[in-house]
Amino acid sequence: MTSPTPPTHEPSPPREPLFGTLAVIGPGHIGSSVLRRARLEPALAGRLVTTDASAEVRQIARTLALADEVADTAADAARAADCVMLCVPVGAMGAVAAEVLPVMKPGAILTDVGSTKASIIADIAPYLRDDVPFVPAHPMAGREFSGPDSGFPTLFENRWCLMTPTPDTPDDAIARIQALWERMGARTRRMDAAHHDKVCAIVSHLPHLLAFTICGTADDLAEETRSEVLDFAASGFRDFTRIAASNPVMWRDIFLNNREALLEMLARFTEDAQAMARAIRWGDAEFIVDRVERGRRIRRSLLENQQA
Ligand SMILES: NC(=O)c1ccc[n+]([C@@H]2O[C@H](COP(=O)([O-])OP(=O)(O)OC[C@H]3O[C@@H](n4cnc5c(N)ncnc54)[C@H](O)[C@@H]3O)[C@@H](O)[C@H]2O)c1
Numbered sequence: 344m345t346s347p348t349p350p351t352h353e354p355s356p357p358r359e360p361l362f363g364t365l366a367v368i369g370p371g372h373i374g375s376s377v378l379r380r381a382r383l384e385p386a387l388a389g390r391l392v393t394t395d396a397s398a399e400v401r402q403i404a405r406t407l408a409l410a411d412e413v414a415d416t417a418a419d420a421a422r423a424a425d426c427v428m429l430c431v432p433v434g435a436m437g438a439v440a441a442e443v444l445p446v447m448k449p450g451a452i453l454t455d456v457g458s459t460k461a462s463i464i465a466d467i468a469p470y471l472r473d474d475v476p477f478v479p480a481h482p483m484a485g486r487e488f489s490g491p492d493s494g495f496p497t498l499f500e501n502r503w504c505l506m507t508p509t510p511d512t513p514d515d516a517i518a519r520i521q522a523l524w525e526r527m528g529a530r531t532r533r534m535d536a537a538h539h540d541k542v543c544a545i546v547s548h549l550p551h552l553l554a555f556t557i558c559g560t561a562d563d564l565a566e567e568t569r570s571e572v573l574d575f576a577a578s579g580f581r582d583f584t585r586i587a588a589s590n591p592v593m594w595r596d597i598f599l600n601n602r603e604a605l606l607e608m609l610a611r612f613t614e615d616a617q618a619m620a621r622a623i624r625w626g627d628a629e630f631i632v633d634r635v636e637r638g639r640r641i642r643r644s645l646l647e648n649q650q651a
């Protein structure tokens with residue numbers, strides 16, 4: 344009788360979950376992606392709880408078995424949690440924090456995934472407790488979809504998660520939320536909230552503003568000329584429509600809560616667009632080629648960085 348072949352390597356020891364219970368409030372596109380990842384990755388949390396303001400979303404979360412428990416209220420979901428992650432629209436963060444903070448266990452961590460940071464930190468500040476650290480975070484990942492059906496577990500892989508702790512945020516709480524995102528496949532970077540809001544105004548909020556606006560302008564033109572301009576939209580315009588298909592509530596809240604930085608970037612953009620208009624009017628071919636080449640270089644370096 345031959346003895347069984349010994350394994351060539353020891354399997355890596357199972358890691359202790361970072362959190363005993365993780366509560367995700369708002370299992371929409373981002374929240375359900377976190378839950379789906381946590382289901383596959385036991386190193387994140389031993390137990391998953393979720394809830395949503397919408398009874399329909401709670402029912403879908405049950406049907407999809409997104410969590411071990413779907414609670415009826417945010418307070419019920421948060422009570423026994425070691426980490427509560429707010430995945431609701433930016434404008435709802437303050438109200439949900441006011442509901443969960445009074446019932447959270449001492450030492451549990453509150454975190455969020457909102458797309459603006461200074462406004463959320465200010466909205467949550469009045470409800471904070473000394474014994475519950477708040478770690479603001481923002482995964483730079485997502486699609487134009489929303490709702491619990493639209494999430495997927497690999498959404499955060501190789502994406503940045505920006506952490507914007509305040510001077511009061513304890514280092515060990517920051518490190519645990521950082522580890523949570525890293526175990527979901529993300530890369531993390533710390534920065535202050537004002538800097539985050541400026542960066543996101545240019546790389547995320549302004550492009551959405553432009554996409555919503557260009558779709559509206561083209562649609563107005565189609566109505567005015569009673570012509571089929573949109574039927575002929577090839578891939579350039581189509582790329583804008585993907586972004587323009589995003590969730591109206593989410594973007595209303597982002598625009599209104601990152602007002603200053605977004606208006607500043609829009610003013611800069613308008614100046615640069617005027618410079619391009621001037622070059623076109625005066626036939627400044629060199630200027631036009633220079634701008635287009637710059638765009639190509641940026642696209643190339645983005646793709647190279649993604650592959651790295
Ligand atoms: N979608 C993206 O690309 C993306 C990327 C990064 C961060 N974010 C941020 O993540 C958060 C969620 O965005 P999403 O795309 O997952 O939205 P979503 O609409 O898919 O999900 C949000 C969920 O929150 C629920 N909700 C709203 N108010 C609530 C309340 N008071 N109490 C409990 N539940 C409530 C909604 O019913 C919905 O199910 C937002 O703050 C957004 O800015 C979104």
Ligand SMILES: O=C(O)C(=O)C[C@]1(C(=O)O)C=C[C@@H](O)C=C1
Nearest residue numbers: 458482483484485486487546547
């Ligand atoms: O790719 C998209 O569709 C997104 O809208 C994702 C996107 C972005 O602008 O990059 C949108 C908002 C978030 O806060 C982070 C990511």
